[in-house]
Amino acid sequence: xxxxxxxxxxxxxxxxxxxxxxxxxxxxxxxSGLAAGKLQCNLAILPERFALDFLRFxxxxxxxxxxxxVGDTGNPYLPTxxxxxxxxxxxxxxxxxxxxxxxxxxxxxxxxxxDDLVTVALGCSFTFENALQRNGIPVRxxxxxxxxxxxxxxxxxxxxxPFAGEMVVTMRPIPENKIAAAYAIxxxxxxxxxxxxxxxxxxxxxxxxxxxxxxxxxxxxRPGEVPVYWACGVTPQNVLLDAKLPLCITHTPGHMLIADxxxxxxxxxxxxx
Amino acid sequence: xxxxxxxxxxxxxxxxxxxxxxxxxxxxxxxSGLAAGKLQCNLAILPERFALDFLRFxxxxxxxxxxxxVGDTGNPYLPTxxxxxxxxxxxxxxxxxxxxxxxxxxxxxxxxxxDDLVTVALGCSFTFENALQRNGIPVRxxxxxxxxxxxxxxxxxxxxxPFAGEMVVTMRPIPENKIAAAYAIxxxxxxxxxxxxxxxxxxxxxxxxxxxxxxxxxxxxRPGEVPVYWACGVTPQNVLLDAKLPLCITHTPGHMLIADxxxxxxxxxxxxx
Numbered sequence: 190x191x192x193x194x195x196x197x198x199x200x201x202x203x204x205x206x207x208x209x210x211x212x213x214x215x216x217x218x219x220x221s222g223l224a225a226g227k228l229q230c231n232l233a234i235l236p237e238r239f240a241l242d243f244l245r246f247x248x249x250x251x252x253x254x255x256x257x258x259v260g261d262t263g264n265p266y267l268p269t270x271x272x273x274x275x276x277x278x279x280x281x282x283x284x285x286x287x288x289x290x291x292x293x294x295x296x297x298x299x300x301x302x303x304d305d306l307v308t309v310a311l312g313c314s315f316t317f318e319n320a321l322q323r324n325g326i327p328v329r330x331x332x333x334x335x336x337x338x339x340x341x342x343x344x345x346x347x348x349x350x351p352f353a354g355e356m357v358v359t360m361r362p363i364p365e366n367k368i369a370a371a372y373a374i375x376x377x378x379x380x381x382x383x384x385x386x387x388x389x390x391x392x393x394x395x396x397x398x399x400x401x402x403x404x405x406x407x408x409x410x411r412p413g414e415v416p417v418y419w420a421c422g423v424t425p426q427n428v429l430l431d432a433k434l435p436l437c438i439t440h441t442p443g444h445m446l447i448a449d450x451x452x453x454x455x456x457x458x459x460x461x462x
Numbered sequence: 463x464x465x466x467x468x469x470x471x472x473x474x475x476x477x478x479x480x481x482x483x484x485x486x487x488x489x490x491x492x493x494s495g496l497a498a499g500k501l502q503c504n505l506a507i508l509p510e511r512f513a514l515d516f517l518r519f520x521x522x523x524x525x526x527x528x529x530x531x532v533g534d535t536g537n538p539y540l541p542t543x544x545x546x547x548x549x550x551x552x553x554x555x556x557x558x559x560x561x562x563x564x565x566x567x568x569x570x571x572x573x574x575x576x577d578d579l580v581t582v583a584l585g586c587s588f589t590f591e592n593a594l595q596r597n598g599i600p601v602r603x604x605x606x607x608x609x610x611x612x613x614x615x616x617x618x619x620x621x622x623x624p625f626a627g628e629m630v631v632t633m634r635p636i637p638e639n640k641i642a643a644a645y646a647i648x649x650x651x652x653x654x655x656x657x658x659x660x661x662x663x664x665x666x667x668x669x670x671x672x673x674x675x676x677x678x679x680x681x682x683x684r685p686g687e688v689p690v691y692w693a694c695g696v697t698p699q700n701v702l703l704d705a706k707l708p709l710c711i712t713h714t715p716g717h718m719l720i721a722d723x724x725x726x727x728x729x730x731x732x733x734x735x
Contacts, residue, residue, distance in 0.1 A: 241510070248517075248529055248531070251730075259521050379729075458523070
């Protein structure tokens, strides 16, 4: 392992530089705010025999599960997402699940890689959060230095093979006069969950108490603000765990794959016109 | 077969009504202009063992191959695209290819259906053409009552498994002062090829002569107009044929699957918020 570097050291470096620091083990932290303007990705690695159903599941549930890249079976490189991306080493931290149980957290999955594995990269909310902020719409959990609050909803997913369940959603309080803008801005990023899936009363989508998120931390809702809900990238992770695959590898939340693709590109394929 | 109906008889009918006329065999014609506002789809039906690679291919080449629906293996129904869609009977005309050779054209594939087949529905250019026309941008081949001119380009596709080749493009002449609007309007429909892939000199993308399209018919380019090129849904058909699958079924050009999904819906999954 090379000399370790901090998040601050990497803040203005390119996606390739950040991945290089991750690959050597010099950086194993969260990727929020790194390689600004580049697409960051949720990760699901699974045995090939489940990959067709998983892609069908993602197509049918594109808001929580926007597919932005798919590797060839057994091939750890992802050339459509970036130059020289080796998915075995270029994510800061991975979670390894066996039969639906977390068995390991690691910074390198080279020894777990087999000819049978397929990588699926999925869009993540960093993309539209950056766009909201650029457009003067507050993102409360960022302001408060917290993880976004995430909730199990009662919104049924469209099943495919062993994959099914309910959607996980994130909540961001938005000033009432900026809700329309929040819809319009995030709606431009279908590769990153797109427009909100609900607004207002949490009970309408099966959430009992906004102060008690299922993941992440609660945030303040100020006078004049309304809770707005977006589809969340934890959804596919949850669904994968429930399916109890013999092996499944994901990123550790917040520790994303950083692509060379621009987050506002029309497609998530490098160099595609 | 019931009493036949004409395109005119169906012009103001719902998608369900049009599919019902198709299912009974009363209508076997082109679907352009029918069920206005509903998504129309290109069709690829193939054996399951090729489906994962085909979906990878479509993900990597999303502009020519925008996936809008995928059936379960062996299941001829497509509930995410519409109520009671039976893909064996609800398309006006099908083409059957064996080992890359056209062996049959038929209005019903019930006898060919097996437990091994997977249906992939892909977006089609009717969607953005309707939007261009609504916004006052001329669509020449429609004005001239012709099929859109289609050309083999030299734009390489990103391969996946047995699927590879070059992009097929359509050309529409656009007045120079409306090109930016044409990009903006069609760019709103990523499920239907999105924004153009090139503009101007056909030689830049390997087209020798616009007057001699590889499919469809040439159209007039008037003074002040510039040729604009979009990714074309013939691309996946071509690629499927080149892969010489033992069996592959497509729609006959212009004879599309009509979904219940609105063509401007955020996702192509029915009732998804």
